[in-house]
Amino acid sequence: MFLKIFKSFLVVVIVTTLITLPIMAEQPDFDLNSKSAILMEYETGEIIFEKNAHLKLPPASMTKIMTMLLAVEAIEQGRAELADKLVVSEFAASMGGSQIWLEPGEEMTLEEMLRAIAIVSANDACVAVAEYLYGTEEAFVKRMNERARELGLKNTYYYNTNGLPADNEEIQGNYTTAYDLAVLAREILKYPEVLKWTSTWIDYLRDGSSVLNNTNRLVRHYLGADGLKTGYTEEAKFCLTSTARRDSIRFIAVVMAADDSKTRFAEAAELLSFGFSTYQGYEVAAKDEFIAEVKIPNGKEETARGIIKEELIVPVKKGNEDSIRKEVFLDELIRAPLNKGDKIGELRAYKGNLLLKSSDIILDRDVEKAGIFQLVLRIITRIIQLIINLF
Numbered sequence: 001m002f003l004k005i006f007k008s009f010l011v012v013v014i015v016t017t018l019i020t021l022p023i024m025a026e027q028p029d030f031d032l033n034s035k036s037a038i039l040m041e042y043e044t045g046e047i048i049f050e051k052n053a054h055l056k057l058p059p060a061s062m063t064k065i066m067t068m069l070l071a072v073e074a075i076e077q078g079r080a081e082l083a084d085k086l087v088v089s090e091f092a093a094s095m096g097g098s099q100i101w102l103e104p105g106e107e108m109t110l111e112e113m114l115r116a117i118a119i120v121s122a123n124d125a126c127v128a129v130a131e132y133l134y135g136t137e138e139a140f141v142k143r144m145n146e147r148a149r150e151l152g153l154k155n156t157y158y159y160n161t162n163g164l165p166a167d168n169e170e171i172q173g174n175y176t177t178a179y180d181l182a183v184l185a186r187e188i189l190k191y192p193e194v195l196k197w198t199s200t201w202i203d204y205l206r207d208g209s210s211v212l213n214n215t216n217r218l219v220r221h222y223l224g225a226d227g228l229k230t231g232y233t234e235e236a237k238f239c240l241t242s243t244a245r246r247d248s249i250r251f252i253a254v255v256m257a258a259d260d261s262k263t264r265f266a267e268a269a270e271l272l273s274f275g276f277s278t279y280q281g282y283e284v285a286a287k288d289e290f291i292a293e294v295k296i297p298n299g300k301e302e303t304a305r306g307i308i309k310e311e312l313i314v315p316v317k318k319g320n321e322d323s324i325r326k327e328v329f330l331d332e333l334i335r336a337p338l339n340k341g342d343k344i345g346e347l348r349a350y351k352g353n354l355l356l357k358s359s360d361i362i363l364d365r366d367v368e369k370a371g372i373f374q375l376v377l378r379i380i381t382r383i384i385q386l387i388i389n390l391f
Contacts, residue, residue, distance in 0.1 A: 028274050032267050035257035038178040039271040042250035043315050053179040056155050057256045060231030061121045062241050063163035063174050065184050066144050072191045074133050082111035092127035097164055099124040112205055118197035119212040126162040137161055153180040165233055178254040181241050185228055185252045198227035217265050218242050238264040244272050248313040251275035284312040284326050284349045291361050299336035299367040306344055312359040314349045325350050336369040
């Protein structure tokens, strides 16, 4: 009898435990050769897959993502322009490894240098850009490390601008992690000009005499791939920070320390394909979709229609569309005169408490300011209506 009761109690405990356990999301089962890897959704930063993602490893030429980021930020800040002429120093020209064979005293524009870095991973161009923007490579590298801290890259350190190994084994060279590289990639993807360069398969410098052939084979052979940066040294082995966009969804895949070049491209493609097969773009609102009728107390017309300026599409795992919610935020005081297209609020899409994306709510028409006579008449009409309602 006691044994029977005990068995019944045990069954209840087991069932209750199973019911209350959290449901674990299905994880992809990848057998990767790469020592470290990560797959991240761009909009939210959600990590879909990771393998040793916080393991510190040499990034080789993927270092240049930070180099390019500082350059485009300097342009954004007005401290430089793409058309600026750079004069190559002897030190910059002395760089080994992948390069565009710069000569001391040679002139190129900042844009040409950045294209060379993005497409063929030019080590000499990295130093030339660093010296132009910060005076010396050392000063530029100092800023690289500062920017890494600002971005929360806790396991990243830069010794130089291009990822070449240190000459002395006792000197700490560059290191980072797959996770930090994915975060860095999210930051630089804010600059469309970078993707214009990294997605270019073949380009030319020096009036066509120098050919730039992209080191990232995914750009040509993987649908939607438009970046970002390859890397290789004997120590780092074969690395790739890749990104691709299809149907308004973008993923970032990083692989580090693969045994050969073919493997890094194949494994990055495998990660990206998993993302595209399991996620989709969910349309929260279409362009010009009506959102709300807004009151304009001092307008000739007292109301107007608020519509969506640009379509609002967010990434969501297939089957989880119900996890997305939207909220309308209208300006507290909307007063005439107003023009068609003026922003009057935002439509925001959330997953839980995480803001995924937003789109402006705009007016669908011009609204003129009402005249004094019209405003007085409107007030009198409302007072009369109130009196009538009392009876």
